[in-house]
Amino acid sequence: MTAGDASPIDIVRMTWYVTDMETYRKNLKQIGKVWRKTLGETLGETFPCMACVEVVSLVELKAKIEIETTAVLPANKEK
Numbered sequence: 001m002t003a004g005d006a007s008p009i010d011i012v013r014m015t016w017y018v019t020d021m022e023t024y025r026k027n028l029k030q031i032g033k034v035w036r037k038t039l040g041e042t043l044g045e046t047f048p049c050m051a052c053v054e055v056v057s058l059v060e061l062k063a064k065i066e067i068e069t070t071a072v073l074p075a076n077k078e079k
Contacts, residue, residue, distance in 0.1 A: 005073060006071040006073055007042065008038075008039050008042040008043060009042055009043060010071035010072060010073055011039075011043075011048040011069055011070070011071050012048055012049070012070055012071060012072050013048050013049050013050070013051075013069070013070045014048055014049075014050045014051075014067060014068065014069045014070075015050070015051045015052075015053065015067070015068040016050065016051070016052045016053070016065060016066070016067050016068075017053050017054075017055045017058065017065065017066040017067075017068070018052060018053070018054055018055070018064065018065050019054070019055060019056070019057060019058060019063070019064050019065070020054070020064065021052070021054040023064075024052065024054075024065075035047075048069075
């Protein structure tokens with residue numbers, strides 16, 4: 001999972017926009033499992049800071065969540 005020479009280890013913050021916070025809270029256990037499986041293998045125990053915000057709707061009509069991520073690449077990162 002890389003884009004623009006970035007990888008999960010370069011992620012410094014994430015904002016999750018959800019259309020139903022209660023559903024998000026009810027599914028935290030399953031979300032946590034996927035989160036640890038997806039990012040935990042790369043990041044170990046250090047995860048980026050994250051905010052979760054409830055919104056009325058998203059651009060994609062059927063979407064339930066949108067994730068905004070910022071990564072910072074070290075100046076000396078090899079390509």
